[in-house]
Structures are given as structure tokens and as C-alpha cells.
Amino acid sequence: MPTILSLLALWLALALPAAAADLPFAVIAAPGATDQHLTRESVALIFKRKQNYWESGTRIQPVNLPPAHPLRRAFSRVILGHAPEALEDYWREMYFHGVLPPHVLASEEAVILFVRATPGAIGYVSTCVPEHGVSIVLTVGDVPTCPK
Numbered sequence: 001m002p003t004i005l006s007l008l009a010l011w012l013a014l015a016l017p018a019a020a021a022d023l024p025f026a027v028i029a030a031p032g033a034t035d036q037h038l039t040r041e042s043v044a045l046i047f048k049r050k051q052n053y054w055e056s057g058t059r060i061q062p063v064n065l066p067p068a069h070p071l072r073r074a075f076s077r078v079i080l081g082h083a084p085e086a087l088e089d090y091w092r093e094m095y096f097h098g099v100l101p102p103h104v105l106a107s108e109e110a111v112i113l114f115v116r117a118t119p120g121a122i123g124y125v126s127t128c129v130p131e132h133g134v135s136i137v138l139t140v141g142d143v144p145t146c147p148k
Contacts, residue, residue, distance in 0.1 A: 023074035024141025028115050028134040029122045033058055038137045044079050046122060048090070049099045058120040062102035063111055071108070071126045078140055 027043055033054050038046075045051040047062050054060055065072040067084035076084045091101045105111050111123040116133040128144045136143075 022141065023071055023126055024139070024143045025071055025075055025124045025126045026136045026143045027122065027124045027138040027140075028112070029137045030115055030119055031133060031135050032056070033060070033120050033122065033135070036135060036137060040079055040138065040140075043122075043138055044081075047080060047102055049094065049101070054120060061118050061121040063114050063121060063123040064102045064104045065108070065111065065124075066104055066106065071124065075124050 027038065029038075033056070042051065046060055047064070049062070052060055065075075067073075072084060076082060076087070080087065094101070103114070105114055105123075108125040108127060111125055112132050112134060115121040115123045122137070126143070
């Protein structure tokens with residue numbers, strides 16, 4: 001028998017407009033944290049906390065936007081294959097193994113600042129990424145370029 005939480009997650013997953021899954025975004029990392037190109041699969045491992053260290057040995061610090069944020073919803077669908085609500089059971093299970101979900105920050109600007117200031121950090125943004133001291137390691141869709 002489905003629980004109220006699972007029914008809510010299903011409803012939210014179906015209620016997500018198709019356009020939200022089409023939002024372009026760039027995955028950004030702290031400079032020197034990794035090589036300059038990641039795959040969707042490697043980003044999924046990082047955000048599911050199954051890969052915890054960069055090749056350099058630096059601990060990976062993934063950061064998310066709030067679950068209701070349209071970009072978080074698009075990122076979750078494209079990279080993780082599920083809406084954020086559908087991953088709640090996963091994170092409950094991981095918690096019992098001592099694994100916490102990624103940090104959550106309120107805005108894309110906060111994500112850029114966190115990634116720039118935190119060794120090993122990784123996050124995602126939808127806007128152009130001017131020289132903010134971060135590296136773009138993966139793009140999905142046509143991320144707007146910044147005017148010069």
C-alpha cells in the first residue's frame with residue numbers, strides 16, 4: 001500500500017512541467033578540484049555521495065539548491081533520474097549508514113560563492129558563469145554565455 005509521502009512524491013513528479021526538465025545548467029567546481037570534464041554519471045555519483053574524493057584526494061563538497069527550485073528539479077531529473085522528493089527514501093537509508101545529503105543553499109549566487117570559497121566544492125547554476133573563480137566541468141543544454 002502506498003504511503004502518503006510516496007503518493008505526494010509521485011504527484012509532484014507528474015506535476016513537474018516538461019519545460020523544467022529542459023532548463024539548461026552548468027555544473028561548476030572549485031578550481032583545481034578535478035579534471036575539467038565530468039560525465040553525467042560521475043556527477044550523479046558525486047551528488048548521491050557515492051564518490052567522496054576527487055582524484056587529487058580532496059574531499060568533494062556537493063551543494064544543492066532547495067528541492068522546490070526549478071533548477072534543482074531539472075538537475076535532479078537529468079542527472080539523478082528522479083525528482084528531489086523521490087530521493088527522500090534514498091537519503092533516509094543513507095543517513096543510517098552515516099551519509100548526509102549535499103548541503104542546500106538558497107540561491108545560485110550562494111552556490112557560486114560556496115563553490116569558489118570551498119576546496120573540493122561542486123554545484124550547478126543556470127545563468128552564465130563569468131570569471132567567478134570556478135571551473136565549468138559539465139554543461140547540459142545551452143547555458144547562456146556572459147556578455148563581455
